[in-house]
Amino acid sequence: MNPQLPTHARLEFENHFPTxxxxxxxxDEQDFHRAVAAYxxxxxxxSAEGICNGNREAGxxxxxxxxxxxxxxxxxxxxxxxxxxxxxxxxxxxxMGPVVVDLPAGPYIAVANDHxxxxxxxxxxxxxxxxxxxxxxxxxxxxxxxxxxxxxxARSATYKVLVAVRALPVKGDVDGAMSALRRVKIYPLSNxxxxxxxxxxxKRALDSTPLRWEDNxxxxxxxxxxxxxxxxxxEFRPMYGVLATLGVAKGKPFAPDERMRSILEAAxxxxxxxxxxxxxxxxxxxxxxxxxRQWEWIGLIPDDANFETKDYLDLxxxxxxxxxxxxSSPAMFRRKVGVGSVYFLASRxxxxxxFDGGKSYALTVPQPVPAQMxxxxxxxxxxxxxxxxxxxxxxxxxxxxxxFTPESDGSVRLYFGPNAPLGKEHxxxxxxxxxxxxxxxxxxxxxxxxxxxxxxxxxxx
Numbered sequence: 001m002n003p004q005l006p007t008h009a010r011l012e013f014e015n016h017f018p019t020x021x022x023x024x025x026x027x028d029e030q031d032f033h034r035a036v037a038a039y040x041x042x043x044x045x046x047s048a049e050g051i052c053n054g055n056r057e058a059g060x061x062x063x064x065x066x067x068x069x070x071x072x073x074x075x076x077x078x079x080x081x082x083x084x085x086x087x088x089x090x091x092x093x094x095x096m097g098p099v100v101v102d103l104p105a106g107p108y109i110a111v112a113n114d115h116x117x118x119x120x121x122x123x124x125x126x127x128x129x130x131x132x133x134x135x136x137x138x139x140x141x142x143x144x145x146x147x148x149x150x151x152x153x154a155r156s157a158t159y160k161v162l163v164a165v166r167a168l169p170v171k172g173d174v175d176g177a178m179s180a181l182r183r184v185k186i187y188p189l190s191n192x193x194x195x196x197x198x199x200x201x202x203k204r205a206l207d208s209t210p211l212r213w214e215d216n217x218x219x220x221x222x223x224x225x226x227x228x229x230x231x232x233x234x235e236f237r238p239m240y241g242v243l244a245t246l247g248v249a250k251g252k253p254f255a256p257d258e259r260m261r262s263i264l265e266a267a268x269x270x271x272x273x274x275x276x277x278x279x280x281x282x283x284x285x286x287x288x289x290x291x292x293r294q295w296e297w298i299g300l301i302p303d304d305a306n307f308e309t310k311d312y313l314d315l316x317x318x319x320x321x322x323x324x325x326x327x328s329s330p331a332m333f334r335r336k337v338g339v340g341s342v343y344f345l346a347s348r349x350x351x352x353x354x355f356d357g358g359k360s361y362a363l364t365v366p367q368p369v370p371a372q373m374x375x376x377x378x379x380x381x382x383x384x385x386x387x388x389x390x391x392x393x394x395x396x397x398x399x400x401x402x403x404f405t406p407e408s409d410g411s412v413r414l415y416f417g418p419n420a421p422l423g424k425e426h427x428x429x430x431x432x433x434x435x436x437x438x439x440x441x442x443x444x445x446x447x448x449x450x451x452x453x454x455x456x457x458x459x460x461x
Contacts, residue, residue: 090163094140098189112162126340129152219264376401
């Protein structure tokens with residue numbers, strides 16, 4: 001099959017020198033392609049700024065507090081789930097200096113990412129304390145001071161750091177998990193009494209995404225702001241050069257003329273479309289969990305949270321993850337028994353058609369699910385990549401939240417669609433006509449059968 005390549009009229013050169021029209025055409029084309037590449041490369045950065053912005057719009061400045069919530073459809077957060085309550089803080093190491101995250105012993109899963117959403121540290125069960133409790137010290141860029149003993153030390157390449165903590169609701173006790181979150185303390189090393197306060201957003205709306213910016217000029221404004229406030233990273237220098245040709249440069253005002261505004265806005269739309277293709281129409285063979293099923297791995301690099309292979313940065317895998325999700329951690333990608341969690345994606349039914357929120361579907365889940373802790377399935381809106389919002393106000397079914405009625409063969413049948421199946425309302429997630437949706441199936445504490453193919457999910461029908 002021949003590829004569908006872009007075409008344009010043959011450009012004119014006189015004695016091998018470009019005519020004015022040719023030069024203009026080339027400049028427009030190369031600026032557009034550079035903008036598309038830069039957009040995709042820096043999407044994790046702008047998405048991280050979306051998290052920071054969500055906290056600020058909620059009235060919580062950087063380094064001023066911690067949002068805690070039992071997530072639900074009212075929270076617009078890229079593929080957040082309602083399995084475990086969250087606590088999220090943005091700390092500012094430039095203002096606060098080194099910051100301590102003090103985790104008590106308990107069922108915590110925590111991670112720190114920098115402003116580019118690059119992994120810094122796992123904490124809690126997947127971290128070096130292994131759930132026994134510990135103090136973690138987040139150090140700012142090029143920190144040269146003395147490092148005290150008694151801490152698990154993590155160094156950040158940026159001043160702004162995202163700290164996300166989940167508390168597992170033991171036996172489904174969400175209130176107990178929310179209380180456990182409040183026992184986690186975050187404070188400056190220089191002032192242990194200045195513990196960041198908690199703010200409960202369980203019943204309040206929150207938007208921690210870049211959705212409002214991602215297809216327009218605001219994307220570039222937000223990126224320029226981050227480039228200005230954070231240190232220059234040596235490994236990003238080639239991409240900073242690409243940004244500079246577009247007028248996005250550290251220490252210089254962002255003031256695009258009409259031509260450049262048009263190019264940047266068009267590039268944002270095209271680049272986002274390209275990332276959606278990577279997310280939901282990938283052609284990679286390694287995406288499939290089972291070769292005879294539609295279920296796919298969400299994280300394609302199981303051994304590295306920053307999408308590094310032995311030889312290169314896997315940009316396809318990186319695009320795929322960040323167009324759907326936020327925060328990266330080895331615990332999210334590791335395909336090992338009993339370690340972290342595994343995530344499966346379904347966006348198509350058994351026939352290969354994408355899920356339609358106006359149609360009804362069923363998923364049969366063989367029992368028992370090979371999970372040492374628990375399992376769940378969450379429905380997400382294909383536009384917002386956040387939990388589906390309907391009058392039901394529910395987007396998750398799982399072994400912690402739901403008492404399932406098994407089928408005659410012991411399996412569990414789950415339902416998705418605009419109308420509830422009679423008698424199975426408690427095993428149904430409502431979807432919205434006029435939009436698509438996709439599913440994440442999560443297994444926490446995966447057992448061998450979830451990884452070796454001896455247990456398999458059926459396709460959605």
